[in-house]
Amino acid sequence: MNILLATYWPIPHLGGVWPFMLQVKRRLEQLGHTVDLFGNGPDSPKYYIVNQERELSKEFILPMLQRKLNENANPLLNMDPWVRNVELDRYCLELSAAYFGLDHYDIIHAQDVISALAMSRVKSKHTALVANVHGSLASEVILLLQRNQDPGYRESPVWKYYWALEHYGSAAADVTITSTTWMKNILMQNFSVPEQQISTFPYGLDTDQFWSICAQGTDLTAPDGKKVIICPARLVYIKGLHFLISALQLLNQRRSDWVCWIVGEGDKKEDLMKQAIQAGVAGNVVFLGHRSDIPALLQQADIFVHPSIQDNQPFSVMEAQVSGLPVVVSNAGGLPEMVQHEVTGLVSPVGDVNMLASHLEFLLAHDEVRANMGAAAKAWGTEYWSMDLMIGNLLKVYQRALWPNKNSDYTHLN
Structure with a gap:
């Protein structure tokens, strides 16, 4: 299979998303699949595919977006500068992905709700979309608004925007993955994601790589x-x-x-x-x-x-x-x-x-x-924290996303 691991976040990144993407790429490539990594540039304003000469500068895209999404054309988008900046960046992600071309991928595996929503809008119909929700972005925004003692945060443009991102980003995929029951319950109870949409299994740890670094x-x-x-x-x-x-x-x-x-x-x-x-x-x-x-x-x-x-x-x-x-x-x-x-x-x-x-x-x-x-x-x-178990579960999810109405075994994906 040709697989794209995509994220809105900068890669490389100090959080857990980047090591997760790397270890999934290593293991899937060992099984014979082709895996690309797509994300925000860590040091310059761009979206790019890692280790390939494919990148698109945001400076090239933003002037066009800013003309299209001005206050007159889209007043809701411009009610809050935080919302505006994130939404402009999401559009940059969409346009970059469309520019690179997604037709040759069998699976797009998004690593956050923003990239999941963006990819759902520009991918081909034959390309399956899987979303890994590693954490609740909207819940973190709630904590920030509560910390700032904003009693009316549920009526704020920021909260409404992030609720929509969490809901539509999670629901945009053919299958949404969570690693904990806590995260599954958050999506179901707080963001109205249907239970049948969600597959829950824990991350694995690439212990070979871990002990190699340790040595x-x-x-x-x-x-x-x-x-x-x-x-x-x-x-x-x-x-x-x-x-x-x-x-x-x-x-x-x-x-x-x-x-x-x-x-x-x-x-x-x-x-x-x-x-x-x-x-x-x-x-x-x-x-x-x-x-x-x-x-x-x-x-x-x-x-x-x-x-x-x-x-x-x-x-x-x-x-x-x-x-x-x-x-x-x-x-x-x-x-x-x-x-x-x-x-x-x-x-x-x-x-x-x-x-x-x-x-x-x-x-x-x-x-x-x-x-x-x-x-x-x-x-x-x-x-x-078995890596083999996680990859086995991930391949089952890929099969479910590609052939949602078929119950054939997935051994040909190994």
Whole structure:
């Protein structure tokens, strides 16, 4: 099959979408399929197909769109600058895809609701469309509007626009994939996506690639006499790192035999560093920035922590479990489906910094419990995050999208 993995987001990207696309591409190509990657340019305003000389500059497209979509022609679009910018970018995506040509693809596998909606409008009828909803974009917008104390957010153009994106983008595909029951329920209950539209199965982790990167090692080592708490995450509001800093402030009042490695970049980095200084934990909290050696860093760590406000099925938790670390997480989104409380890790309510601090303190103080939880996490994660199982499920979805009314087996797709 000829397959296009498409996304609205920049690629390469610091979030989980990019590694998901890469590992799906690798595995499908091993099975004999042809896979292209399409997305936003990471450093320049363009849409492009990775590793091919096919790109289209937004600077070429935008003047035409801005003339067509001015305030007189489309007043609703221009009611909010945020909505206008996203919608213009979606049109750029559509026009770029149409310019490159989609007729030769059997499957377009969109990685977000924006690209799913865009591709549905320009693809050929014979090309099947699958949408992977990795997280609820509209729900994140709700959190932002609530954070800004906007009581009438449900009447705002931003909320109405993102509700429509989530609904129509999810429903535009022949099949919509979610990796957690939480995400499935969000789509059904909040965005009116029919249950029969949705296929739910967990992500897999390419452990061969993971251990290959791990074998390359790292230049960092755990400091003497300190246990390492590690938190790989984008440094953005939704990941809840501000809760972690507050919890570490409480932990620091009780014991000092720890260091916390925060791995990642994001628009909250400066704020978090200032918070760490004000909390008196700057000496124990190390901001490592973007790293390509996270698998090796996990081998240096003792505890993994993920205090997210909203999340679906983060790759970082999967990697920590496969590495044999006990995971300390919030109960946000799909995280409780990944972690069995007091067996493979510890789960606390979102934003409960006292409980988060207590969980970290407990694992620091109890070496045997920490080791047992890590071993249980490794056994469970190694079995459950099977890449072969995920690809098998994905091929079944491709078959369902291509031949929705046929029940033939899919062995010819392997």
